[in-house]
Amino acid sequence: MTELEVLLQYQEVDGKLRGIEQKISSSDERKKYFSAKKFLEKASEKLEILDNKAVSLERSATALTKKYIALAKSLDEFAGLDDLVAQGADISFYKKQALSVSEQLKGIKGELSQIVSAVQAIQKEYAALKQQTITAQKQFKEYKVKYNEVKEGNAEEMAKLEKELAKIEKGADPQIMTKYKAKRREKIFPIIGKLRDNRCPFCGMDLPIALQSRLSDGKVIECDSCHRFIYKG
Numbered sequence: 001m002t003e004l005e006v007l008l009q010y011q012e013v014d015g016k017l018r019g020i021e022q023k024i025s026s027s028d029e030r031k032k033y034f035s036a037k038k039f040l041e042k043a044s045e046k047l048e049i050l051d052n053k054a055v056s057l058e059r060s061a062t063a064l065t066k067k068y069i070a071l072a073k074s075l076d077e078f079a080g081l082d083d084l085v086a087q088g089a090d091i092s093f094y095k096k097q098a099l100s101v102s103e104q105l106k107g108i109k110g111e112l113s114q115i116v117s118a119v120q121a122i123q124k125e126y127a128a129l130k131q132q133t134i135t136a137q138k139q140f141k142e143y144k145v146k147y148n149e150v151k152e153g154n155a156e157e158m159a160k161l162e163k164e165l166a167k168i169e170k171g172a173d174p175q176i177m178t179k180y181k182a183k184r185r186e187k188i189f190p191i192i193g194k195l196r197d198n199r200c201p202f203c204g205m206d207l208p209i210a211l212q213s214r215l216s217d218g219k220v221i222e223c224d225s226c227h228r229f230i231y232k233g
């Protein structure tokens with residue numbers, strides 16, 4: 001077998017292997033398995049965000065409580081007001097103070113209602129996340145098994161093809177094989193193609209005369225532009 005024949009045979013068998021790989025990767029089982037997996041991976045991040053929000057709300061509530069306690073204490077000053085006024089204290093000062101306390105109480109009430117709404121929103125988000133997580137967990141478990149079955153169902157055929165490839169590769173140019181495999185990893189296929197109108201069949205680049213003469217000798221050359229391999233039939 002010539003170098004070219006070996007490479008073409010390799011590519012043909014490799015094409016079959018690639019076909020199986022594509023069939024597996026586009027299978028419903030794989031898609032559902034990975035979508036559930038992704039959701040579960042992100043769920044912990046989402047939960048952390050909710051946790052952080054809850055912690056920050058708790059801090060706000062604590063600060064608000066302190067504010068309220070301080071305010072309640074300031075009301076003690078009003079306890080002996082009757083006596084103070086009887087002794088000639090300025091009533092307008094206490095009026096001003098009472099007004100200020102009333103304003104501050106309004107503020108606390110407003111802040112408190114904001115915290116309550118925020119807590120309710122978090123509870124809602126949390127409940128939704130919990131439900132979605134339960135669904136995703138079920139899907140993950142179910143489709144992990146199904147996806148494995150798809151892989152196992154093709155394993156024998158793939159192993160057979162891989163064995164065949166290893167055998168063919170022994171007769172191939174190692175340098176070309178290294179480059180071939182690199183392209184394959186980049187999901188490029190086919191990698192070896194027949195010259196068409198003196199152009200690369202893949203990217204359409206015009207082949208320099210020097211390269212064309214090498215092709216006439218039955219050699220396989222690498223395209224300068226797309227780095228795939230070209231032969232002349």
Ligand SMILES: [Zn+2]
Nearest residue numbers: 200203223226
């Ligand atoms: Zn090319």
